[in-house]
Amino acid sequence: MKQEFIDAVKSGRVLTKKCTKCGHLHLATVYFCQNCGAKGFENKILDGIGIVATYTIITVPPAGFEKYTPYAWVVMKIDGYEIRISGFLGGIASPAQLPVGAKIKITGYDDRGILLEKQ
Amino acid sequence: MEKVCVLGAGSTKYGKLEDSITDITIQASVGAIESAGIDPKEIQAGYISNVFGVADKQVHLGPVVMSNLGIPEKPSLSIESACGSGSVSFREAFANVAAGFYDAVLVAGTEKVTHTGTEWTTTYFSYCSDFFYEGGAGASFPGLFASMARAYLTEFKATEEDLARVAVKNHENGLLNPKAHLRKKITVDDVLNSAVVASPLKLYDCCPFSDGASAVILCSEKFAKEHSKNYVNVIGSGRGGSPATLQGRDHMTTIPSTKLAAQAAYKMAGITAKDIDFAEVHDCFTIAEIVDTEDLGFFEKGQGVQAVREGRTSMKGDIAINPSGGLKSKGHPIGATGVGQVVEVFEQLTGKAGERTVQDAKIGLTHNFGATGASCAVHIFQSV
Numbered sequence: 257m258k259q260e261f262i263d264a265v266k267s268g269r270v271l272t273k274k275c276t277k278c279g280h281l282h283l284a285t286v287y288f289c290q291n292c293g294a295k296g297f298e299n300k301i302l303d304g305i306g307i308v309a310t311y312t313i314i315t316v317p318p319a320g321f322e323k324y325t326p327y328a329w330v331v332m333k334i335d336g337y338e339i340r341i342s343g344f345l346g347g348i349a350s351p352a353q354l355p356v357g358a359k360i361k362i363t364g365y366d367d368r369g370i371l372l373e374k375q
Numbered sequence: 376m377e378k379v380c381v382l383g384a385g386s387t388k389y390g391k392l393e394d395s396i397t398d399i400t401i402q403a404s405v406g407a408i409e410s411a412g413i414d415p416k417e418i419q420a421g422y423i424s425n426v427f428g429v430a431d432k433q434v435h436l437g438p439v440v441m442s443n444l445g446i447p448e449k450p451s452l453s454i455e456s457a458c459g460s461g462s463v464s465f466r467e468a469f470a471n472v473a474a475g476f477y478d479a480v481l482v483a484g485t486e487k488v489t490h491t492g493t494e495w496t497t498t499y500f501s502y503c504s505d506f507f508y509e510g511g512a513g514a515s516f517p518g519l520f521a522s523m524a525r526a527y528l529t530e531f532k533a534t535e536e537d538l539a540r541v542a543v544k545n546h547e548n549g550l551l552n553p554k555a556h557l558r559k560k561i562t563v564d565d566v567l568n569s570a571v572v573a574s575p576l577k578l579y580d581c582c583p584f585s586d587g588a589s590a591v592i593l594c595s596e597k598f599a600k601e602h603s604k605n606y607v608n609v610i611g612s613g614r615g616g617s618p619a620t621l622q623g624r625d626h627m628t629t630i631p632s633t634k635l636a637a638q639a640a641y642k643m644a645g646i647t648a649k650d651i652d653f654a655e656v657h658d659c660f661t662i663a664e665i666v667d668t669e670d671l672g673f674f675e676k677g678q679g680v681q682a683v684r685e686g687r688t689s690m691k692g693d694i695a696i697n698p699s700g701g702l703k704s705k706g707h708p709i710g711a712t713g714v715g716q717v718v719e720v721f722e723q724l725t726g727k728a729g730e731r732t733v734q735d736a737k738i739g740l741t742h743n744f745g746a747t748g749a750s751c752a753v754h755i756f757q758s759v
Contacts, residue, residue, distance in 0.1 A: 343512045
């Protein structure tokens with residue numbers, strides 16, 4: 257399921273699992289419903305667009321991210337749904353460039369994980 | 376359920392240590408044994424908390440520690456729950472003594488990482504997150520807490536100065552702790568002018584990477600009474616979990632596991648947050664202490680910053696928070712921290728805290744979590 261999730265992200269979309277019992281929505285990497293415990297899900301594909309829920313701009317990076325520094329790591333709330341997804345957003349050096357509420361989108365997946373950009 | 380007591384406590388200095396992880400763990404353990412006034416052979420099991428023993432070429436620490444304490448035949452185990460390893464290990468020991476399996480056990484937490492350097496520690500600590508979503512997308516731990524800080528500052532109209540005041544307070548407390556890593560008085564301006572690590576958090580908003588080991592002897596009340604008058608009762612123990620990721624939480628200005636652990640601990644103790652005289656809380660970053668004091672019920676949500684502004688969490692305030700200096704000043708050897716908090720409470724409640732004694736304190740609380748609070752344990756202690 258993780259690979260299918262990554263494939264969807266590569267095309268700018270988010271693969272989610274909707275619980276067939278209670279309707280709770282999860283990112284596709286979950287196996288039992290976090291709300292009711294049921295294990296029946298139907299796949300639901302969402303557009304990878306949303307707003308910045310919170311973020312940070314990292315200036316002391318972990319290994320592998322030195323050449324991208326500074327960059328933002330962002331939690332995005334997906335438009336129209338109570339679900340969030342986080343990822344890497346490059347080319348950001350100051351908080352003024354990325355206020356909470358700014359419109360962003362998913363653009364791909366590589367060795368930096370889920371890639372986000374400003375809309 | 377048996378009543379459980381802390382009979383003795385020992386700790387190395389926190390900071391950059393020369394001795395090996397094995398040596399510092401044994402030093403802290405010997406300190407706890409001597410403090411308890413027991414014969415090592417009376418210890419029936421060892422609980423060792425550690426995360427990065429691999430960095431000092433020693434995992435499976437338990438048998439090495441027990442052998443050097445002269446009790447190689449005694450069982451031991453290692454427990455890893457990121458930065459919460461110490462309190463989680465303490466909880467497992469508590470449960471086993473409470474259940475009557477053991478009369479007396481050693482709980483030792485330890486870490487040795489400063490020789491690895493900032494990049495190694497930043498990278499390896501990020502493995503404590505849900506790596507697929509967080510560490511793997513470049514989120515460091517300062518970055519994850521910075522994201523919580525950004526959410527908090529936005530929602531509650533707090534400022535970076537408010538965060539800085541937590542660091543200033545904890546450094547003031549740490550000045551009086553001879554075992555603290557960073558014994559240095561700092562100002563709000565020092566914090567604001569320090570290098571940005573992950574905005575809005577600066578270097579002085581962050582606890583240091585530390586080496587160190589702490590240990591306690593945990594025992595049944597019967598065993599305690601037979602050995603000493605200087606012990607402390609464990610009156611509450613609670614645990615909780617949170618979604619492993621920040622994205623998985625409805626609110627990023629609260630840590631669900633803290634609330635769950637605190638509720639369980641208060642219930643077991645039969646008290647409320649108002650009864651706590653002082654607390655050692657998990658202030659890995661300044662924002663964390665503010666969130667902790669709200670989640671533990673000391674202040675309403677959003678009021679934690681006001682409490683700091685008014686000095687209510689200082690040594691002379693309504694409730695002293697982190698009299699030891701906390702992770703921020705005392706230091707954060709991640710496998711040791713949760714046990715080190717118990718050492719502080721033991722010293723406070725048995726009259727051994729010297730200059731940093733919280734006046735008239737009878738009930739102390741420890742709060743320690745792993746990662747961004749994905750796992751958490753809260754314990755409550757009362758003087759005899």
